[in-house]
Amino acid sequence: MDTVAPEERAARDDNWRREMDALHERTRKLHLFEFWSTDSETEHEAVRKLQKFDKAKPHIWRYADVLPCLEKAGELIDMHDSERRSLIMCNPSLGGQIATTNTLFAAYRINNPNEIAPAHRHSPNAIRLGLTGHTNFTGVEGEPITFGPGDLVLTPHDTWHNHGNEGEGGAVNLSVLDMPLVNTLNATYFESDYYEEDEHGERIRADVQANRFPADYSQRVYGNGGLMPRSVSHARGTGDASPMYVYRWERTREALENLRPYEGNGFEAVLLEYVDPTTGRAPYATMTFFAQMLRPGERTLKLRQNASLIVTVIEGTGHSLIDGERYDWQPFDTFCVPGGHWLEHVNETAGGGDAILFVSSDEPALTAMRFYMKHGRRPDGGIVRLA
Numbered sequence: 001m002d003t004v005a006p007e008e009r010a011a012r013d014d015n016w017r018r019e020m021d022a023l024h025e026r027t028r029k030l031h032l033f034e035f036w037s038t039d040s041e042t043e044h045e046a047v048r049k050l051q052k053f054d055k056a057k058p059h060i061w062r063y064a065d066v067l068p069c070l071e072k073a074g075e076l077i078d079m080h081d082s083e084r085r086s087l088i089m090c091n092p093s094l095g096g097q098i099a100t101t102n103t104l105f106a107a108y109r110i111n112n113p114n115e116i117a118p119a120h121r122h123s124p125n126a127i128r129l130g131l132t133g134h135t136n137f138t139g140v141e142g143e144p145i146t147f148g149p150g151d152l153v154l155t156p157h158d159t160w161h162n163h164g165n166e167g168e169g170g171a172v173n174l175s176v177l178d179m180p181l182v183n184t185l186n187a188t189y190f191e192s193d194y195y196e197e198d199e200h201g202e203r204i205r206a207d208v209q210a211n212r213f214p215a216d217y218s219q220r221v222y223g224n225g226g227l228m229p230r231s232v233s234h235a236r237g238t239g240d241a242s243p244m245y246v247y248r249w250e251r252t253r254e255a256l257e258n259l260r261p262y263e264g265n266g267f268e269a270v271l272l273e274y275v276d277p278t279t280g281r282a283p284y285a286t287m288t289f290f291a292q293m294l295r296p297g298e299r300t301l302k303l304r305q306n307a308s309l310i311v312t313v314i315e316g317t318g319h320s321l322i323d324g325e326r327y328d329w330q331p332f333d334t335f336c337v338p339g340g341h342w343l344e345h346v347n348e349t350a351g352g353g354d355a356i357l358f359v360s361s362d363e364p365a366l367t368a369m370r371f372y373m374k375h376g377r378r379p380d381g382g383i384v385r386l387a
């Protein structure tokens with residue numbers, strides 16, 4: 001109960017306000033956030049400020065806009081200038097950060113004919129997805145992988161790898177890294193200057209890795225779902241990411257085809273996850289990847305999750321609705337769906353064809369921290385928890 005007379009309260013409020021202002025001036029100079037409140041309005045404001053951060057927003061990058069810039073970069077920049085020619089998709093609402101979502105970034109990369117960049121390794125996990133050309137090249141821990149459209153290549157954290165192009169034609173690929181997440185954890189490092197190999201018992205500095213495995217090693221050993229090889233070592237790289245370094249498109253496409261007759265839950269069309277074949281779990285602790293097929297005319301029901309997605313169109317045309325806002329897409333366009341938005345996909349491929357999306361997600365990071373949630377909205381408006 002307030003026992004202070006109104007005139008006394010007014011005097012107290014004047015002094016009190018002056019002292020509070022002086023206190024706030026001191027705390028701000030000391031880089032302190034005053035997390036308190038003196039009434040319900042400031043309580044609300046304080047909590048709002050505490051939750052404030054630069055949140056990625058949905059955005060689409062159209063390949064038709066990006067390709068001429070990539071090709072121009074291919075003309076202007078050679079391997080002597082730079083080991084890489086990549087255009088990273090930067091989310092317009094992340095204040096200049098090099099990030100597509102808060103945790104991941106994706107880039108288009110062009111490799112000119114017959115170039116192989118020096119071997120390097122780094123703490124962020126990365127993948128490459130072939131888009132054009134059949135001679136994209138990545139050597140990973142001594143396995144030489146030449147890849148084409150739809151092939152997925154892993155370069156797990158701390159594995160030595162070389163990127164390049166083994167052929168005469170141009171080759172474009174998509175890369176996805178968990179670097180914004182690794183940066184947030186202040187755990188990013190790169191090493192490129194001292195790749196060494198054993199030669200006659202001596203350690204010799206090398207730019208390009210020698211082949212220590214046959215080119216089809218990953219497929220030969222791990223490409224038989226449901227059959228677990230027990231006579232070879234799975235200790236590749238640091239041993240805590242998938243030892244299968246390439247997932248060939250032909251197999252993925254065939255697996256999608258085999259699932260065609262099964263309707264699924266209506267929220268995710270036909271969905272395949274690329275997994276570590278030795279555990280059945282996501283290939284990385286931070287990221288996972290999916291091939292998603294929308295059958296002719298298929299439209300998914302609304303789905304919302306707190307994982308952030310980067311979606312690249314492999315086949316077909318259509319549109320997606322993100323919180324009702326429409327994003328039209330065609331092959332090789334990339335759009336991001338930060339966590340928290342309702343998402344629907346619509347296949348509008350002419351002639352009744354499929355649409356196939358390649359989806360990168362930070363779901364394993366959220367799962368590891370027990371934050372992961374996924375909900376669907378049924379046609380009657382009811383919400384169903386999916387994870």
Ligand SMILES: [Fe+2]
Binds near residue numbers: 121122126155
């Ligand atoms: Fe790399």
